[in-house]
Amino acid sequence: MKVYFRPMTINSLKRKFKTYFFVQYFALGTGPYLPVFLVQKQYSGIQIGLLLGTLPIITIMFQPLWSYLSDILGTRRNILLISGLGTAISGLYLGLSDTFIYTFMWSILFAAFWSPIRPISHAILFDSLEKMGEMDKFSLIRLWGSLGFAMATLLIGVLFLGQILVYFAWLAGGSYLVLTGLSLLLPEQKGSTPFPGRKGRRILSGNPRLVMFLVANVFIGATLGVYNNYQAVFLQSLDAKDWLVGVTVSLQALVEVPLMLMVPYLLKRMPTRRIILAGACLLPFRWLLYVIIQRPGWVAPSQLIHGVVVISFYVVGVSYIDRLVGAQWRATGQGLYGTVMDGIGPAIGVYLAGVGFELFGIRSVWGINIILGLIGLGLLWLALRRRDQAADQGSNKPLIW
Secondary structure (H helix, E strand, O other), rough: OOOOOHHHHHHHHHHHHHHHHHHHHHHHHHHHHHHHHHOOOOOHHHHHHHHHHHEEEHHHHHHHHHHHHHHHHHOOOOOOOOOHHHHHHHHHHHOOOOOOOHHHHHHHHHHHHOHHHHHHHHHHHHHHHHHHHHHHHHHHHHHHHHHHHHHHHHHHHHHHHHHHHEEEHHHHHHHHHHHHHHOOOOOOOOOOOOOOHHHHHHHHHHHHHHHHHHHHHHHHHHHHHHHHHHHHHHHHOOOOOOOOOHHHHHHHHHHHHHHHHHHHHHHHHHHHHHHHHHHHHHHHHHHHHHHOOOOHOOOOHHHHHHHHHHHHHHHHHHHHHHHHHOOOHHHHHHHHHHHHHHHHHHHHHHHHHHHHHHOHHHHHHHHHHHHHHHHHHHHHHHHHOOOHHHHHOOOOOOOOO
C-alpha cells in the first residue's frame, strides 16, 4: 500500500486520532452512570425504563441515516462537528432538566446527535490508516479510547457519584464540547472515495454474510446494552461503596489496553472469525458468574472477560465490517454495525431486562443475558462458519456475493 503522508505527518495525524478517541470515550464514560443519575432524580421505574428503552430506538433511526449521508456527501468531519455540538448542548440540558418531560425530550435529542460519532470517526480513521498502509493498527489507536473511558468512569465513581445530580450535566456537556473542537483536527475525506451509484444498493441484498453477521450481533449488542445499563445498579444492589463502583466499572476498560496492544500480533496468527467467536463464547459464562456472585468484590475479576469481548466486537468486529463493505460505503457499514450493537440490540435487551428486573429482581437480568448470548453465539457461528480468506487476511475488497 502506497504511503500518502510523510513520516512527520503520519505521527502528527496519529497523535490527533489518539487524542480524539481518548476524549470520545471519556465522554462515553458518563453513560454507565445515567441510570444512577435517573434513580437519584427519583423518577419511577416505568419512567426510567421508558427513557433508557427509547435511547437505542432513536439510535436505530438516526445512526444509519447520518452515516449514509456522510458517504454520499463526502463530508464526514462536518457531520462530526454538527453531531458533537448537538450532543454537548443536549447533554447539558438533559442533566439540568428538572422534570421528566424535559429530561425525556433532551435525551431524545442527545441520542439523535450522538448516534453518528462512533461510526463516522471509525470511518475517518480507517480512511487514514488505509492511506498509511496500516489497516492492522486500528487497535493501537482505539486503545486510547479505553484509557479515556477508564479515567472517566473511575473519576466519576470515586469523586462524583455521591453528587451525580450536580455534576452529570457538566461532565457530559463539557466533554462532548471538547470533542467537538477536536473534530476540527481530523482530516476531511471529501471526494476521496468515488460514489458507487446503484451498486451501493447491494450492500445488504448482495452480501448475505454481512446480513447474518449483523443479525447475530443484535443479540450480542442486547447483552452488552443490558450490561451497560445495569452494572452500576447491580453493584449498588450488592451494597458496593461508591469508590468500588468506580474502580470496577473503570477496570473493564483498563484490561482492554494490553489486549489491544496484542491485536496486530493476534491477527497475523489467528483467523478473524476465531477471535470474534472467542468473545461470543465467553459472554454467557460471564453472565452466569453475575447470577452466582454475592459479593461486589468478585465482580472486578470478571472484567477480564469484558476485555476479550471488547477486542472481539469493538475492535476486530469493527475491522471485519470494514472489510465486508469496502471503502465506498465505509461509514454506512459502520453505521449499520453501530445500529445493531448500540440500537436494535440494546433496545430489545433493555426492554426484556426491565421486565425481568421489575418481576424477579436484578439477577433475572443476567439470566436473560445468558439466553440472548447463546442465541447470538449460535447465529455468529452460522455467519462465520465458512472460511473467507479476504476477511481473515485483512483484504479491503468488499465481500459482495
